[in-house]
Amino acid sequence: MRKIKEADKCQSCPSRGKGIFCELENNDLDDLSQHKVTNTYKKGQTLFVQGNHPFGLYCINSGNIKVTKTGADGKETIVRVAQGGDVLGHRSLFTNDFYTATATALEDTKVCFIDKKYILKLIEDKPSVSLHVINKLSRDMGAAENKLTSLHQKNVRERLAELLLLLEQTHGEDVEEGRKLNIKLTREEMATMIGTANETLIRFISEFKDEGLIEQKGKTIILTNKEKLADWANLAY
Amino acid sequence: MFKVNQMVSTVENEYIQRLTQMGEVVTYTVAADLFYEGQIPVVAYLILDGHVHLLKGKKIKDTIGGGHLVGARELMNNINAKMSAQIMPKTKVCFLSKSDIQEILDNDDQTSEHLEELLNA
Numbered sequence: 001m002r003k004i005k006e007a008d009k010c011q012s013c014p015s016r017g018k019g020i021f022c023e024l025e026n027n028d029l030d031d032l033s034q035h036k037v038t039n040t041y042k043k044g045q046t047l048f049v050q051g052n053h054p055f056g057l058y059c060i061n062s063g064n065i066k067v068t069k070t071g072a073d074g075k076e077t078i079v080r081v082a083q084g085g086d087v088l089g090h091r092s093l094f095t096n097d098f099y100t101a102t103a104t105a106l107e108d109t110k111v112c113f114i115d116k117k118y119i120l121k122l123i124e125d126k127p128s129v130s131l132h133v134i135n136k137l138s139r140d141m142g143a144a145e146n147k148l149t150s151l152h153q154k155n156v157r158e159r160l161a162e163l164l165l166l167l168e169q170t171h172g173e174d175v176e177e178g179r180k181l182n183i184k185l186t187r188e189e190m191a192t193m194i195g196t197a198n199e200t201l202i203r204f205i206s207e208f209k210d211e212g213l214i215e216q217k218g219k220t221i222i223l224t225n226k227e228k229l230a231d232w233a234n235l236a237y
Numbered sequence: 238m239f240k241v242n243q244m245v246s247t248v249e250n251e252y253i254q255r256l257t258q259m260g261e262v263v264t265y266t267v268a269a270d271l272f273y274e275g276q277i278p279v280v281a282y283l284i285l286d287g288h289v290h291l292l293k294g295k296k297i298k299d300t301i302g303g304g305h306l307v308g309a310r311e312l313m314n315n316i317n318a319k320m321s322a323q324i325m326p327k328t329k330v331c332f333l334s335k336s337d338i339q340e341i342l343d344n345d346d347q348t349s350e351h352l353e354e355l356l357n358a
Binding site: 004 | 261263265267269270273276277278279312315334336337340
């Protein structure tokens with residue numbers, strides 16, 4: 001096998017501390033680096049497609065990836081946005097089912113792929129990797145339960161406020177005016193994330209701006225009043 | 238085995254059987270991108286039946302059918318693919334991961350000899 005570039009080694013990963021391999025020692029990381037495949041996906045390119053056969057695990061190095069489900073009517077819904085340190089395809093790996101969603105790069109995204117045979121052996125041999133995978137699955141489960149509750153119990157205004165706060169937690173960046181959402185999502189994509197129509201979302205974004213909760217600079221959203229937004233989101237503690 | 242172009246090799250029947258025992262065989266029901274130009278394929282694809290298009294940009298440069306192995310050299314040597322590959326509906330393919338190929342190279346003398354020829358070409 002050809003030597004791995006230094007920049008593509010797991011030790012050089014900008015998301016190393018956040019990933020499922022963060023507790024592996026150097027020699028294990030070297031072995032993992034030899035077995036993985038590192039690629040950069042351009043915006044719009046798919047890592048895997050709903051209904052296809054799973055080959056292994058995708059570990060995000062940097063960038064954002066949307067995970068979508070397509071309904072029988074062809075309508076696409078974003079179920080989550082994955083970022084650096086997140087893993088994708090792990091559920092299908094264990095159930096051996098076909099992929100139940102499609103993963104698409106939202107921007108130029110660096111992703112490592114580890115084949116099924118190797119990752120299953122690693123999970124067997126290294127308890128820390130298994131625990132991190134369980135942790136990810138538990139968090140995913142929690143997020144799915146929250147989303148389900150939100151869709152059932154909250155109105156669109158509350159759901160939008162909640163989405164903005166959620167994106168702030170994962171992609172927020174300090175700027176002079178408040179917290180900038182460092183993620184490029186179209187209004188249509190945001191609408192599918194809260195289960196509403198595009199027009200309704202645009203109407204509520206205007207309302208949020210008028211009330212001084214957010215500001216817009218081009219396509220970028222800045223949260224200017226997080227406290228009021230949390231109030232509008234009707235968050236349960 | 239002999240090479241059809243940089244990315245594709247023809248595999249003799251005898252070795253097809255051995256390789257399919259190692260990998261996973263799946264039939265695609267719809268067209269799908271296997272890998273994109275400029276990327277390293279995540280697995281190698283041994284086409285058993287049907288067709289795979291090789292594209293440069295959006296232009297189809299080649300169409301390969303059963304008995305061809307695509308992406309193995311790129312996968313094992315970490316080389317970016319010179320073309321994209323798109324699989325057509327009803328195509329039967331065997332996926333060979335890095336671990337599968339490494340296992341063949343380590344344990345199956347006869348097949349590994351032919352695989353090594355291809356990987357080092």
